[in-house]
Amino acid sequence: MALRYENYLRMNHIPHMWCPGCGIGIVVKSMLAAFEDAGWDKNDTAVISGIGCTSRAPGYLDMNTLHTTHGRALTFATGVKFARPDKNVLVISGDGDASAIGGNHFIHACRRNIDMTLIVNNNNIYGMTGGQYSPTTPLGAKAATTPWGNVDPGFDLAELAKGSGATYVARGHVGSGVQLQRLIRGGIEHHGFSVIEVMSNCHTQFGRRNKLADPVDLITHINKSSVNVARAKKMSPEELEGKFLIGLLHHDKEKAEYTDAYAGVIERAQAGLKK
Amino acid sequence: MNKVITANHAVSHAVKLANVDVIAAYPITPQSSIVEELSEMCARGEVPAQFIHTESEHSSMSACIGAAQAGARAFTATSSQGLAYMHEMLHWAAGGRLPIVMAEVNRSLGPPWTIYTDQQDSLSQRDTGWLQFYCRDNQEVLDTTLLCFKIAERVGIPAMLVLDAFVLSHTYEAVNIPDTKLVDKFLPKKDAPFIIDTSEPHAYGGMMNVDCWMESRYHLQKATEMVNTVVEEETAEWADLTGRNLSPLQLHRMDDAEYVILAAGTAAWTVTLAVDMLREKGIKVGGIGLWMFRPFPVEQLRKVLKGVKRFFVVDRSVSFGHSGIFAQECRSALYDVEDRPKITGIIAGLGGREITQTGLATEIENAIADPGSDLIRWMEVKT
Numbered sequence: 001m002a003l004r005y006e007n008y009l010r011m012n013h014i015p016h017m018w019c020p021g022c023g024i025g026i027v028v029k030s031m032l033a034a035f036e037d038a039g040w041d042k043n044d045t046a047v048i049s050g051i052g053c054t055s056r057a058p059g060y061l062d063m064n065t066l067h068t069t070h071g072r073a074l075t076f077a078t079g080v081k082f083a084r085p086d087k088n089v090l091v092i093s094g095d096g097d098a099s100a101i102g103g104n105h106f107i108h109a110c111r112r113n114i115d116m117t118l119i120v121n122n123n124n125i126y127g128m129t130g131g132q133y134s135p136t137t138p139l140g141a142k143a144a145t146t147p148w149g150n151v152d153p154g155f156d157l158a159e160l161a162k163g164s165g166a167t168y169v170a171r172g173h174v175g176s177g178v179q180l181q182r183l184i185r186g187g188i189e190h191h192g193f194s195v196i197e198v199m200s201n202c203h204t205q206f207g208r209r210n211k212l213a214d215p216v217d218l219i220t221h222i223n224k225s226s227v228n229v230a231r232a233k234k235m236s237p238e239e240l241e242g243k244f245l246i247g248l249l250h251h252d253k254e255k256a257e258y259t260d261a262y263a264g265v266i267e268r269a270q271a272g273l274k275k
Numbered sequence: 276m277n278k279v280i281t282a283n284h285a286v287s288h289a290v291k292l293a294n295v296d297v298i299a300a301y302p303i304t305p306q307s308s309i310v311e312e313l314s315e316m317c318a319r320g321e322v323p324a325q326f327i328h329t330e331s332e333h334s335s336m337s338a339c340i341g342a343a344q345a346g347a348r349a350f351t352a353t354s355s356q357g358l359a360y361m362h363e364m365l366h367w368a369a370g371g372r373l374p375i376v377m378a379e380v381n382r383s384l385g386p387p388w389t390i391y392t393d394q395q396d397s398l399s400q401r402d403t404g405w406l407q408f409y410c411r412d413n414q415e416v417l418d419t420t421l422l423c424f425k426i427a428e429r430v431g432i433p434a435m436l437v438l439d440a441f442v443l444s445h446t447y448e449a450v451n452i453p454d455t456k457l458v459d460k461f462l463p464k465k466d467a468p469f470i471i472d473t474s475e476p477h478a479y480g481g482m483m484n485v486d487c488w489m490e491s492r493y494h495l496q497k498a499t500e501m502v503n504t505v506v507e508e509e510t511a512e513w514a515d516l517t518g519r520n521l522s523p524l525q526l527h528r529m530d531d532a533e534y535v536i537l538a539a540g541t542a543a544w545t546v547t548l549a550v551d552m553l554r555e556k557g558i559k560v561g562g563i564g565l566w567m568f569r570p571f572p573v574e575q576l577r578k579v580l581k582g583v584k585r586f587f588v589v590d591r592s593v594s595f596g597h598s599g600i601f602a603q604e605c606r607s608a609l610y611d612v613e614d615r616p617k618i619t620g621i622i623a624g625l626g627g628r629e630i631t632q633t634g635l636a637t638e639i640e641n642a643i644a645d646p647g648s649d650l651i652r653w654m655e656v657k658t
Contacts, residue, residue, distance in 0.1 A: 100331065129303060129307050135330065145311060145326075145328045146328075148318045
């Protein structure tokens with residue numbers, strides 16, 4: 001059944017502020033469709049964001065939403081999840097928000113393996129503030145603060161998540177909405193910290209400066225740069241040069257989830273008191 | 276050379292003229308165009324500075340502190356939440372006596388989110404030890420930036436120049452950009468007193484015991500008190516070089532004033548317009564634009580308010596549970612003066628709500644007619 005947007009959006013806040021052709025719309029739609037597929041109740045769900053174009057999403061969602069400060073979405077979310085471990089917590093963030101100013105919280109949420117789902121719309125740039133380079137801007141790419149090409153090596157967010165202890169790590173892109181929806185659903189159904197990185201297009205701030213000003217060209221470029229994780233196994237390192245993997249990259253069902261582990265501490269402490 | 280530029284770009288031009296060594300910044304609306312322009316200038320080789328694009332404002336100030344400690348002239352710019360996030364490092368810069376200069380674009384603090392102007396962000400940093408200067412227009416922004424470097428380096432205290440979001444930051448005006456020779460003469464490179472010198476190694480920032488820590492703050496206060504004289508000298512030299520006068524209190528029609536209005540930032544220009552409107556009605560009103568906020572110009576204020584009946588202080592900030600922050604400062608400065616005016620605080624223009632000349636003139640007329648409401652009045656608020 002087609003997704004009924006009015007079930008999930010604050011229709012009186014539409015039209016949104018994103019540029020025509022922006023990838024964030026696809027990310028939000030995929031998220032909502034995954035949410036519906038998983039059969040979650042929106043009233044039992046909190047969606048939390050920080051700052052940036054992507055972080056404007058909760059403003060349009062008819063759910064329990066918190067639009068917080070730059071980089072801190074995961075810490076607010078950790079507080080929410082700790083206060084109500086029985087509820088669902090989704091965090092939606094951009095590359096600047098999640099990996100620059102919020103990079104510290106990103107690795108610690110992964111390390112704790114707290115049961116939340118983080119969706120990172122990675123468009124390789126700070127969109128809202130005017131196209132400054134981010135920790136995922138490719139080497140050599142132009143941005144408002146790197147008019148002659150970026151020299152800062154970037155993060156591989158999925159690898160960072162995996163290395164930091166996240167137990168569900170996937171990557172999709174905005175040119176493949178159905179796959180993205182499936183990956184997000186896997187993340188929200190996973191009991192532990194899930195990171196879904198979405199390679200996305202900001203043609204306005206990134207594309208315009210890098211000869212990819214047309215959203216279709218930029219999404220095509222993203223599509224051509226992606227290789228499915230199963231297919232990549234049959235490819236040589238030379239063939240994979242300049243490509244990124246998509247699909248489920250890491251899934252660990254064994255590691256203890258943090259609120260469960262903490263409930264165990266409470267149980268042990270209370271048993272100790274009764275002795 | 277005269278150019279039509281935004282106030283943000285006036286900052287960039289001043290920083291270019293100041294020959295800074297290190298710029299470290301993080302993007303935030305409405306500051307971003309200051310450092311974007313600087314990154315262009317650096318990339319084109321016009322500014323021989325190292326430009327560091329950090330991962331947060333906290334890191335920007337930390338990088339400036341490191342640079343200044345190594346003897347570099349360091350600059351950053353921020354706004355609102357970014358400034359709040361820097362808070363810890365602001366104390367560190369002042370405590371370390373490092374003459375860093377920062378452009379701070381006045382924007383309200385969330386929640387709810389907004390990007391428009393008020394003075395809550397900078398005034399919340401009042402007690403960090405930073406010098407603060409509030410600008411009324413683009414020319415003052417350029418001049419103040421250069422003066423900040425000079426003053427900060429003379430006393431070894433960081434300085435913040437403050438400008439209104441959008442109303443100033445993104446508005447184009449004609450600005451005189453002085454030539455390099457003039458600025459080189461005014462602002463020669465000066466070694467800060469406490470820097471890393473490999474020929475004479477020192478340890479900075481280490482643990483200090485109860486027998487001497489307090490003195491570090493005594494000296495910071497004493498140096499801040501000296502700023503009054505330093506500002507007098509430096510603004511006089513700047514006036515000699517450029518013909519442009521700046522002073523801690525910028526006065527308008529004060530000679531026979533019975534009533535006086537004070538504001539800072541662009542609202543200070545609005546004050547002059549409201550004063551002119553009220554003068555036409557025969558009300559003897561004068562205006563003060565507060566340029567220097569830290570140190571607070573206590574003596575100057577006492578002097579210009581002699582014989583004034585009532586003093587109206589316009590605040591784009593609130594110290595919740597008391598009153599506007601400028602109003603408190605003025606009240607405290609005047610308390611020991613015997614013949615002091617009655618002071619009325621007016622909260623106006625929070626979150627970018629426009630302060631118009633007619634709105635302000637009406638508010639002042641109402642306040643004159645109502646001698647009872649002295650601590651706090653709210654201009655044009657929907658209650």
